[in-house]
Amino acid sequence: MNSEFVIAVHSLVLLAHRPDGMASSEEIASNVCTNPVRVRKVMSCLRKNGFVDTREGSGGGYKLSREPDDVTLADVYRALAAGSLAPTWCSGDPEMDCVVASNMADVMNSVFCGADRQLEMYFETITIGQMLSRINAKARA
Amino acid sequence: MNSEFVIAVHSLVLLAHRPDGMASSEEIASNVCTNPVRVRKVMSCLRKNGFVDTREGSGGGYKLSREPDDVTLADVYRALAAGSLAPTWCSGDPEMDCVVASNMADVMNSVFCGADRQLEMYFETITIGQMLSRINAKARA
């Protein structure tokens, strides 16, 4: 899995956890344990997909623009990690003379497409709000 | 996804396709388009899990030791790619003072465990025999 997915989910959960729903890239970065540039890149993508609003300039930052319970991990997955299941490496070669070697890539690809859909369905069942609840539950325990 | 999974599936399908169910690491490697050492490493793992028999020495190689329809992709997945879904990179830090940062890794991990199970269930529905059928169907088309 793409680690940008992890950063995105963490960031959204953090925003949901903040009383005012806001944070700057620097605050998020230190919470996630990465650098602000990476956070901004991810957040920029989340903005384009309508999950957050950004305010540039002094006192700016990111703000959740949807209810935490209305955003599923599948939404996030689609936005920045769809299709990441299939390995970059590809076996066989369409030009080869062997039935197996020449058709494996296609068949393997369809298998991974199915897997991707399956994964998406699973992520559909988990919202940012639920993630936050789970975290709070863990903290109480 | 681990690309060794791809090599393993391709190799098993190739063996299933062979009339005598046999091939050497060199034959498999050229069919898969990789090098024999990598193939041997993967096959060694498949042997330890009872999917193939190997014969060392002259005229040796690998041979399917189960019916192609009795081996699912989930079996292969468990053997050499289980848990590969979760990214190596991990957000947050258990030592931090923030509820979100300190518990995110745990919660994220449980999410990926669930995803892994989901994926495994999907792979359970596909056998090596079916992969070969799909390939043959594509070849006829």
Added chain:
DNA sequence: CCAACTGTAACTGATATTATTACAGTAACC
């Protein structure tokens, strides 16, 4: 014994991932 294999380890090179630096653009605030 020789030829043809597997099993592994060690090394090298290629590729992908993450962090850093740099800087232009924007908005609040004095």
Added chain:
DNA sequence: GGTTACTGTAATAATATCAGTTACAGTTGG
């Protein structure tokens, strides 16, 4: 209107992961 605190993005550097290669010991059939 200038200064400060932000985002957006590109370019580069550092690091980690992955794949290919070489080397060699062990096994087996002829």
